[in-house]
Amino acid sequence: MLVKLSARGLRALSETSRAPFVARITETPALPEAARSKLLLLLSGEASDFPPGFRGYLLRQAARPLAPKDTYLLGADHTYLRDGDVVRIDPVRGTVSALYRANSRSNTFLVTERCDNFCVMCSQPPKDHDDGWLVDDIERAIPLISPDATEIGITGGEPALLGERLVRLLVLLREHLPRTGVHVLSNGRRFSDAGFARAVGDVRHPDLMIGIPLYSDLAEEHDYVVQAKGAFDETVRGILNLKRRRVRVELRFVIHRETVERMPEFARFVAKNLTFLDHVALMGLEHVGFARTNLEALWIDPVDYQRPLREAVLTLDRAGMATSIYNHQLCVLDPTLHRFARKSISDWKNVYVEVCQTCRRKEECGGFFTSSAVKRSRGISPYG
Numbered sequence: 101m102l103v104k105l106s107a108r109g110l111r112a113l114s115e116t117s118r119a120p121f122v123a124r125i126t127e128t129p130a131l132p133e134a135a136r137s138k139l140l141l142l143l144s145g146e147a148s149d150f151p152p153g154f155r156g157y158l159l160r161q162a163a164r165p166l167a168p169k170d171t172y173l174l175g176a177d178h179t180y181l182r183d184g185d186v187v188r189i190d191p192v193r194g195t196v197s198a199l200y201r202a203n204s205r206s207n208t209f210l211v212t213e214r215c216d217n218f219c220v221m222c223s224q225p226p227k228d229h230d231d232g233w234l235v236d237d238i239e240r241a242i243p244l245i246s247p248d249a250t251e252i253g254i255t256g257g258e259p260a261l262l263g264e265r266l267v268r269l270l271v272l273l274r275e276h277l278p279r280t281g282v283h284v285l286s287n288g289r290r291f292s293d294a295g296f297a298r299a300v301g302d303v304r305h306p307d308l309m310i311g312i313p314l315y316s317d318l319a320e321e322h323d324y325v326v327q328a329k330g331a332f333d334e335t336v337r338g339i340l341n342l343k344r345r346r347v348r349v350e351l352r353f354v355i356h357r358e359t360v361e362r363m364p365e366f367a368r369f370v371a372k373n374l375t376f377l378d379h380v381a382l383m384g385l386e387h388v389g390f391a392r393t394n395l396e397a398l399w400i401d402p403v404d405y406q407r408p409l410r411e412a413v414l415t416l417d418r419a420g421m422a423t424s425i426y427n428h429q430l431c432v433l434d435p436t437l438h439r440f441a442r443k444s445i446s447d448w449k450n451v452y453v454e455v456c457q458t459c460r461r462k463e464e465c466g467g468f469f470t471s472s473a474v475k476r477s478r479g480i481s482p483y484g
């Protein structure tokens with residue numbers, strides 16, 4: 101089921117607070133009263149009994165009259181909400197935004213929309229405005245999340261622009277969710293400041309990985325893709341500083357017309373100079389944001405880059421580096437690359453097309469982004 105992580109359609113059924121708030125959903129009415137104040141009770145049947153003391157009440161069906169304060173009727177886009185989810189409710193706008201979904205492995209916090217790169221294929225084009233409220237909400241959400249959560253992503257914009265606040269967020273995650281893996285997507289530039297890289301290392305998070313994109317072995321080509329002069333040098337210095345502080349680093353390379361040509365040289369550069377990295381991901385393009393705007397210039401059918409992709413993957417693999425291919429369907433990949441393909445697309449934007457229904461390898465295949473409808477490979481063909 102596709103999920104709209106932030107959707108309107110919430111309707112107040114009683115007097116409500118005006119200010120947005122963050123709370124965890126429970127479907128258990130019989131909780132001790134002391135445990136109720138930060139919880140929203142989700143009632144599925146026709147509600148007539150409202151145990152007191154909850155932060156509010158979410159109903160799937162309209163209630164009988166006399167609902168208590170902060171009672172809301174959910175809309176059609178909110179049916180996915182479950183016990184353990186952490187949400188932001190905006191009573192005035194009538195929106196519910198899922199900050200954390202308990203039954204998903206694809207939970208990511210957007211911590212800022214600001215960025216100091218301006219990548220030609222950016223899926224989340226930067227906005228230069230004060231969005232500190234995003235982190236305020238996330239800081240409220242973290243203590244409400246189950247400690248059994250497997251992984252949480254942190255993304256932007258550029259999360260490292262938060263500076264000291266990012267460090268404090270990592271401390272909060274370590275304290276409240278010590279068994280939860282944390283994956284930060286960053287352009288790496290701010291870590292060229294050795295003091296900042298040290299501060300992140302000093303958090304000593306037990307399971308932290310920073311994913312950093314590098315798009316070429318040539319500085320000028322990387323700088324062109326990210327539209328920022330000097331970015332290559334800062335990114336590479338950032339990577340080295342993080343590794344010096346024993347922070348795990350993943351390298352990310354997005355394949356499109358501006359990067360594809362030097363993919364084998366890029367792999368040789370990485371295998372020679374950055375062998376100590378923890379993971380390399382070679383990724384297909386997501387057709388949103390600037391990638392969609394620039395699609396005609398950037399698109400290359402994956403079946404047309406299998407030779408350089410194979411060369412790059414095998415170079416990295418031979419160097420002993422953990423290597424993955426993300427965002428590609430099995431049927432467009434050279435069969436020798438299937439063992440590197442991962443199901444990498446977040447569940448809320450992952451779809452399969454009609455021909456997939458008859459494919460015997462559908463369960464192993466990562467499928468498509470919802471946004472792929474605008475352009476798909478001519479190589480899509482089910483395994484019989």
Ligand code: SF4
Binds near residue numbers: 430
């Ligand atoms: S036909 Fe669909 S499910 Fe099968 S490999 Fe291709 S994309 Fe994947």
